[in-house]
Amino acid sequence: MSETPANPVPVHDDLKWKKVLVAIAAILFFATMVSIGFIEMWRLKPREKSALAYTPADSASCVECHQRLTPGIVSDWMLSRHSEKGVGCMSCHQAESNEPDAYEHYGSVVATVVSPSDCNKCHAQIGHEFQISHHSKAAQFIGSLDNFLGEFIEGRQAAVSGCMQCHGSAVSVTKVFADNTEFTQDTGQLLERTKTALSQAGAQGLEAKVRELTSGAAGLGQRLLAAKALPSDKAVLQVMNAQDYASDTQREDNAKRIFYGLLLAKGQELARADLKQAGAEGKLAKKVKFDSDGWPNTGIGRINPDLSNGSCTACHSRHKFQVSMAREPESCGKCHLGPDHPQYEVYNESKHGIAFRANRERMNLEAHPWVVGKDYNVAPTCATCHMGASRGQPSTHDVGKRISWTLRPAISEKLEHWEAKRSAMQEVCSTCHAKQQVDNFYRQYDGVVTLYNEKFAKPGRDIINALARTGAITPSPAQMAVPGVAEAVKMLGEKGLNPNPFDDEVEWTWYLLWHHEGRRARHGASMMAPDYTQWHGMFEVAHRFYFELVPQTRKLLEERVHEGRITEAQRAEVLKVIDGVLARTDHAWLKGLSPDQKREQMKFYKDRYNQ
Amino acid sequence: MAFLRERVPLQIEVFEQLAKEPIPVHMKRWWYALGGTPLICFCILLATGICLTFYYIPEPKQAYRSVQYITERVYFGWYIRSMHKWAGNLMIIAVLLHLFRVFFTGAYRRPRELNWMVGCGLLFTILGFGFTGYALVFDQLSYWAAQVGTGLAAKTPLVGEFFRRFMLGGEVVGEGTLARFFVFHVGVWPSVFSALLGIHIFLFRGLGIADLGAKTLSPGEARDHDAMLKSGRYFPFFPNHAMTELVVALAILIVLTELSIVFPAQLGPPADPLNTPAHIQPEWYFFFQFQLLKMFPEHLALGLQLVMVVIMVFWPFIDGWMLRRWNRAWLSPCFGMAGLAVFLGLTVKEALHGYVLFHDWWPKLTGSLL
Numbered sequence: 001m002s003e004t005p006a007n008p009v010p011v012h013d014d015l016k017w018k019k020v021l022v023a024i025a026a027i028l029f030f031a032t033m034v035s036i037g038f039i040e041m042w043r044l045k046p047r048e049k050s051a052l053a054y055t056p057a058d059s060a061s062c063v064e065c066h067q068r069l070t071p072g073i074v075s076d077w078m079l080s081r082h083s084e085k086g087v088g089c090m091s092c093h094q095a096e097s098n099e100p101d102a103y104e105h106y107g108s109v110v111a112t113v114v115s116p117s118d119c120n121k122c123h124a125q126i127g128h129e130f131q132i133s134h135h136s137k138a139a140q141f142i143g144s145l146d147n148f149l150g151e152f153i154e155g156r157q158a159a160v161s162g163c164m165q166c167h168g169s170a171v172s173v174t175k176v177f178a179d180n181t182e183f184t185q186d187t188g189q190l191l192e193r194t195k196t197a198l199s200q201a202g203a204q205g206l207e208a209k210v211r212e213l214t215s216g217a218a219g220l221g222q223r224l225l226a227a228k229a230l231p232s233d234k235a236v237l238q239v240m241n242a243q244d245y246a247s248d249t250q251r252e253d254n255a256k257r258i259f260y261g262l263l264l265a266k267g268q269e270l271a272r273a274d275l276k277q278a279g280a281e282g283k284l285a286k287k288v289k290f291d292s293d294g295w296p297n298t299g300i301g302r303i304n305p306d307l308s309n310g311s312c313t314a315c316h317s318r319h320k321f322q323v324s325m326a327r328e329p330e331s332c333g334k335c336h337l338g339p340d341h342p343q344y345e346v347y348n349e350s351k352h353g354i355a356f357r358a359n360r361e362r363m364n365l366e367a368h369p370w371v372v373g374k375d376y377n378v379a380p381t382c383a384t385c386h387m388g389a390s391r392g393q394p395s396t397h398d399v400g401k402r403i404s405w406t407l408r409p410a411i412s413e414k415l416e417h418w419e420a421k422r423s424a425m426q427e428v429c430s431t432c433h434a435k436q437q438v439d440n441f442y443r444q445y446d447g448v449v450t451l452y453n454e455k456f457a458k459p460g461r462d463i464i465n466a467l468a469r470t471g472a473i474t475p476s477p478a479q480m481a482v483p484g485v486a487e488a489v490k491m492l493g494e495k496g497l498n499p500n501p502f503d504d505e506v507e508w509t510w511y512l513l514w515h516h517e518g519r520r521a522r523h524g525a526s527m528m529a530p531d532y533t534q535w536h537g538m539f540e541v542a543h544r545f546y547f548e549l550v551p552q553t554r555k556l557l558e559e560r561v562h563e564g565r566i567t568e569a570q571r572a573e574v575l576k577v578i579d580g581v582l583a584r585t586d587h588a589w590l591k592g593l594s595p596d597q598k599r600e601q602m603k604f605y606k607d608r609y610n611q
Numbered sequence: 612m613a614f615l616r617e618r619v620p621l622q623i624e625v626f627e628q629l630a631k632e633p634i635p636v637h638m639k640r641w642w643y644a645l646g647g648t649p650l651i652c653f654c655i656l657l658a659t660g661i662c663l664t665f666y667y668i669p670e671p672k673q674a675y676r677s678v679q680y681i682t683e684r685v686y687f688g689w690y691i692r693s694m695h696k697w698a699g700n701l702m703i704i705a706v707l708l709h710l711f712r713v714f715f716t717g718a719y720r721r722p723r724e725l726n727w728m729v730g731c732g733l734l735f736t737i738l739g740f741g742f743t744g745y746a747l748v749f750d751q752l753s754y755w756a757a758q759v760g761t762g763l764a765a766k767t768p769l770v771g772e773f774f775r776r777f778m779l780g781g782e783v784v785g786e787g788t789l790a791r792f793f794v795f796h797v798g799v800w801p802s803v804f805s806a807l808l809g810i811h812i813f814l815f816r817g818l819g820i821a822d823l824g825a826k827t828l829s830p831g832e833a834r835d836h837d838a839m840l841k842s843g844r845y846f847p848f849f850p851n852h853a854m855t856e857l858v859v860a861l862a863i864l865i866v867l868t869e870l871s872i873v874f875p876a877q878l879g880p881p882a883d884p885l886n887t888p889a890h891i892q893p894e895w896y897f898f899f900q901f902q903l904l905k906m907f908p909e910h911l912a913l914g915l916q917l918v919m920v921v922i923m924v925f926w927p928f929i930d931g932w933m934l935r936r937w938n939r940a941w942l943s944p945c946f947g948m949a950g951l952a953v954f955l956g957l958t959v960k961e962a963l964h965g966y967v968l969f970h971d972w973w974p975k976l977t978g979s980l981l
Contacts (some may be wrong), residue, residue: 018854036690039872043689078684079676236788324672361671361785362884374886420921 036071059088061106074423076319092118099174100185100271100305103285112288113171113295115304117264119312124129129397129495132256136309138301139168141280145354145501145511153502166335168299175285180437187305193306194267199231209265211364213258217244219254220446224258233259253398260309267307302336324365329356332382342523342532347382349529355379370395371502373431385428392427403429406450407522410514411457412449441528448525448533452518456545459581463553464510466577470570473559476501506552513544614868626973633836634846643711644698644859649709649733651803651860652702655867656740658799659695661703668748669793674749675881682878691736693871701743701867706734714926714947717940724927726814729807731924743796745894749790754882755891757792766909781924783884898961899954905961917949 055063056118066075066089077083082091095102096110102111116136120127120143130136131330140164141147150159160169170188177183203210203224213223223239231234237255272536275281290296300314314334315326323398325331333344347353356363359378367375370387389395404418415421422442469484474497479485480604489499520588521537524530557571582590593601605611616623637643666685668677681688711731713719719727746757761784765775780787839845846852893901903912922929930943 015851015854018851018858021858022854022861025858025865028865029868031862032865036687038866039686040690044686147817349817362783364885365882366672367883 028431035453050218055083056086056091057089058090058094058108062089062093065106073319076317080319080321081323082321085120092123097282097284098272098275099289100175100187101171101288103175103288109284111305112290113173114313114318115306115308115310116310116312117240117304117306126397128257130310130312131252131260133398133402135300138166139164139170139299139303139309140301141167143477145182145515148501156293161224164294164297164299166299168302168309168314169294169297170303171294171297171305172291173295173305174289175280175289176287176289177280177283178286181280182277183278183285185274185305186302187307188273189266190274191303191307194263194270195231198262199229199235202227202230203262205269206262206265209261210477213261217254220244230259230262235259236262249420252416261436264307271307272396315527323368323370327363327365327370327388329353329381336382338518342525342536346523346527346529346532349524350527352380352528356381372428377432380428380432385425388428390428392433393424405445405522405526407449407519407526410461410518411453412522424514445525448538449522452521452538452541456541457514457518460510460513460545460549462577463549463574463582464507466574467483467506467553467556470560470566470574470576471568472499472556472570473507475506476507504556506549506556509544509548509552513541514547516543517541550582553578628836629816630847630849630853631840631850631954633837633839634848636844636846638844638852639855641855641859643712644855647856648705648859648863649737650704650808651856651863652698652705653808655698655864656695656702657801657900659691659698662691663695664797667793669747669789671789671882673748674789677879678748678750678879682876689875690868690871693874693876694867697867697870697874697978698746700895701863703737703741706737709948709949711800712735715944717943719927719930721927721931722818722945723814724931726811726818728924729811729814733804733811735920736800736807740800740804741794741894741896743792743800746784746792747796748878749882750879750885751882751888752879753890753965754784754884754889754891756786759891760893760897761788763769763909763913766913768910784882865918892961895958898958902961923950 042270063074063077079087082088090110092114092459093110093112095190097109099111101113102109114125116130123497130412133217146158147164149203150163154162169193170186172185172187174182174184207225210221210224214224217240224230224236227235227239230239233252233256236259237252240251240255241250245254272281294506298311298313298318300311301309302311302314304311305308312321315331316322317325329344333347336343356379361374362378363381364376369375369389371391372380372384372390386399387396399538400415400421402421404414404422404425405412406415414546426438426442429441433441464473465479465482465485467473468479468482469488471488473490474492475482475485475489477499478501480489480499492498500509517537517540520532521534524534524537553574557566557574560566561568581587612979633775663681664679666681666688668674678692681692683689685691713727713730716732742760745753745758747753759777764778765771767774776782778791779785780791840847869879894897900912900916903915906912926943933942934940
């Protein structure tokens with residue numbers, strides 16, 4: 001054991017020498033750590049300048065403070081593409097002192113409500129598409145039966161927390177100034193006043209705006225200024241002529257854009273006049289108070305304090321502005337669901353919805369661009385068909401651009417330029433389906449809508465109109481144009497009865513037939529949901545028609561004759577309508593089964609159930 | 612020390628004795644520190660991995676963004692991620708070098724056959740770490756590497772399809788896959804690795820480090836540490852060898868830091884299931900297998916790999932049998948050289964084939980230097 005190694009190892013074994021090596025390595029390691037520190041400092045230089053990474057300088061203090069106060073907002077924004085691109089708080093919230101909801105906030109002038117006008121500064125094309133869409137006008141439903149139901153039959157708060165959260169509210173706001181004086185803008189009322197002003201004086205006083213809106217359409221500006229009244233985009237369209245824009249659709253789109261531009265300009269003019277009259281022009285508010293009926297609200301047609309229509313956050317959510325969220329069917333399902341318009345449920349039942357759920361991770365929902373057939377193939381969402389880019393067309397925020405039928409009213413109608421709209425939709429379908437399949441699908445869909453229209457909706461409407469004409473029911477204001485109804489209303493008025501669309505049971509029955517069940521059937525057919533088309537749809541329509549609408553009408557007529565409100569002749573007039581309807585061949589089943597039908601049914605139950 | 616003696620019911624002398632383990636004098640050569648290098652890398656990987664886990668979200672929609680967030684926004688996130696990446700690569704290199712050194716010095720021979728097999732297990736676990744970790748980034752290349760890797764696993768006879776589904780957690784690379792890969796990367800592999808490493812250390816401490824040129828102790832034969840140290844052919848583990856390992860550890864930290872500065876971990880475009888990248892390539896340590904798959908039909912390539920793995924794991928016994936039969940000690944190094952040549956040859960071939968490799972490195976190098 002004491003022998004020396006046979007093959008001595010030619011290395012230094014001095015522990016002292018190793019300690020020196022350790023010291024040198026430690027110093028070098030420390031130096032590399034210092035260099036890493038410097039690199040990190042250099043990397044974060046912009047962050048130091050503006051408090052946080054990717055925060056533009058003008059928004060640094062907002063982020064710093066709101067990170068403590070409302071961290072959710074800041075964290076959402078940090079995850080957004082806006083933060084990646086350097087779009088900060090002030091890019092959207094910065095305001096001018098005269099804006100209806102502007103106030104001083106730690107040295108800056110800001111507005112809480114970010115309206116589409118703010119978004120349009122960067123997303124002009126999308127903003128334009130949205131403004132001409134049906135979505136943007138969703139809040140302007142005051143005259144509708146739905147609004148009457150929500151606001152008056154159910155009650156205001158049901159409308160505020162229900163209807164308006166989808167349709168949108170009018171956001172009224174009160175400015176509180178340093179001297180504690182206040183100025184309130186009733187936004188809904190301002191909108192009505194603006195419309196009245198445009199319908200009375202046209203575009204008078206809005207010359208600069210007219211020039212801006214009509215650039216490229218020679219002569220249109222003069223014609224608009226000469227028009228005495230411009231109460232709607234349809235009035236603007238009437239002023240236009242065939243040369244103004246390349247096509248009918250372009251002309252219509254531009255009529256909407258021009259009317260909207262004039263409305264905003266006129267509204268702002270009136271709002272400024274109100275401020276001036278109240279002695280508040282140029283005064284900077286120290287805070288603002290929102291009417292709780294109108295705010296918070298992310299309804300898609302919200303009427304904002306600047307009178308712009310809509311709320312981008314309805315689909316994109318606030319601060320994260322997630323494009324993928326807007327592309328998810330759930331996003332549309334916030335409003336498009338339920339007994340009266342179950343598009344979300346219909347989609348879920350369809351093969352499209354099933355394919356989506358099975359392949360959600362292959363949908364590439366964050367992609368930009370997001371072209372069906374290129375960036376994803378596995379399934380369409382609502383956004384794919386109604387808005388998405390395809391191989392043949394760009395994306396659009398005008399959700400009605402590809403819809404050919406309106407399934408909303410009691411009797412469905414094809415929309416203006418429905419052929420173009422349908423062919424746009426068919427182009428999207430063609431990404432995955434051959435022409436014959438698409439054509440035949442549309443034949444099936446048209447078939448259901450026509451069946452509903454002809455067999456139940458038009459007869460139902462004729463019965464209800466006949467009741468209104470005879471005065472057996474107090475009619476809905478929408479029926480006033482029906483011949484004979486005006487006289488009936490007058491006669492009822494003499495008896496102290498006013499028009500009322502919901503005070504008779506038969507009117508509720510009719511409403512449920514078309515507004516709930518009829519729509520369910522039509523929506524089911526439009527998006528390939530068999531159960532909604534049949535059991536939740538046409539089956540319910542048929543039951544409601546044969547066993548509620550018709551019997552209730554007959555019973556009501558008897559009661560009204562008994563009360564002396566209508567005569568026997570008037571009762572006979574309504575019964576004639578009913579009899580006329582039921583005598584048609586499509587209602588012939590009421591007379592009983594034909595021998596062939598009877599034989600078929602007996603055979604079926606015997607074969608299948610031995611009964 | 613008195614404080615500990617009173618409170619810890621263990622004989623401190625035992626630890627002192629263990630720390631003074633006699634180390635053969637040949638261990639003073641620097642390349643004999645390779646065995647400790649993977650352990651140092653493992654410690655770095657563990658520390659950086661824990662930091663990364665604070666932010667990483669193993670969910671398809673969030674995975675890529677969380678890696679992006681780590682790289683771009685978290686303080687020192689880029690550095691931690693780069694260290695993790697380079698420590699992983701260095702660990703594989705060190706383990707391979709350690710393996711070749713053990714092989715060519717014959718240190719796997721009796722009574723260390725089992726320790727060689729445990730070492731092979733450690734190598735496969737590390738490759739498992741690499742495969743699962745690479746996929747977690749969820750960028751295009753890592754997504755498709757996972758897709759190809761799991762696809763290949765499916766070709767294994769009998770259990771392939773089950774194995775593929777087990778790894779994917781579904782039909783395609785998605786939520787299930789990421790969750791499973793994540794669990795394996797941060798839970799299963801570290802546990803397996805720690806267990807194997809424990810056995811590896813236990814065995815080599817128990818059997819002693821292979822003493823080149825000295826007689827091998829028969830099982831149960833007592834090791835007289837004092838006599839061994841006095842012989843001049845051994846030196847104590849602490850502080851002499853521990854100091855060497857400390858220098859190596861610091862050197863590794865410096866090298867990894869420099870690599871992280873010059874070649875920070877990159878992030879490709881997000882995973883896109885609909886768009887297959889032009890060049891799909893696994894990490895370099897799978898180049899060998901990848902080339903085999905390109906050269907032979909899938910089943911043959913997989914069969915070859917399986918045979919190679921079996922030969923590698925059981926080599927100490929095969930070598931023993933050859934020695935007994937032919938008594939030609941040079942046979943083993945010859946096989947080793949042949950195996951090494953095939954491994955390096957195929958790895959270099961794939962690297963050269965992956966033109967991207969050079970195409971990609973040069974701008975990165977010049978870009979980061981400028």
